[in-house]
Amino acid sequence: MPVTNARKKGKPLNSPDIDKWKKKGGRVEVLDNGTWRYTDWEGNVVDYVNGYPVFKEPHLRQSVNIGKQKGNHTTDYTNAIRKSELDPPKIDGTTWHHHEDGMTMQEVNSDIHDRFTHRGGVSKTKKVALGRKK
Template sequence: MVKWGNKGGTVWQEIDTQTWVYKDASGNVVRYPNGYPDFSPYERQRVDVPDLQGNHGRTGNGDFAKADAAAPKGKANYGLNTWHHHENGKTMQEVPKKIHRPFTHRGGVSNIKKKC
């Protein structure tokens, strides 16, 4: 939390839900229910993908390639966005890199790799 404050952000815990909330210096807010980031307010699209491997491959059997192929709005706009592995191990969310990158997290990739 000290690092977050040093970057101009703030951190607090919601009294009613006990959920940690992070706000960056630009005013972007991400809640962490159950310790995982909730990027849903920022997502462009989401898709459930079977057999995720916990990788970032954009070709062949890579998780990003699978998400691109199944995405309702088509391939991710990689210039601005990235795919986020949701902690449930099957959902991919296309979210802005400017949100995904600074809001550090342990998420779907680590959960998937634990199962492998």
């Protein structure tokens, strides 16, 4: 379903600007189930479910449960590397993404992670730590 001005109100926080995205040759649609689907100019697709990006293969290398995220990049990245079962535990050209579940770190292609902007688990973890909702 195309995105109209009325539907833009439900746009996921910090997701790419719709008009700029389309000018670059990308597509944005809202599926019947409320999922926002962004397709970039190279054909890469990332869905936003409940406001958060869902990174999948081929852009996702691994998901690592680190227990409770601290919301601190250095600490959480170090824990993800330590708990990774892959060798090497992280490769060049990827970044660690804080999943919104507060426990999972995902190794994602850096270009895709940066291109498909989003609200991530760090903001949610910090809000929970401060006693705020969502």
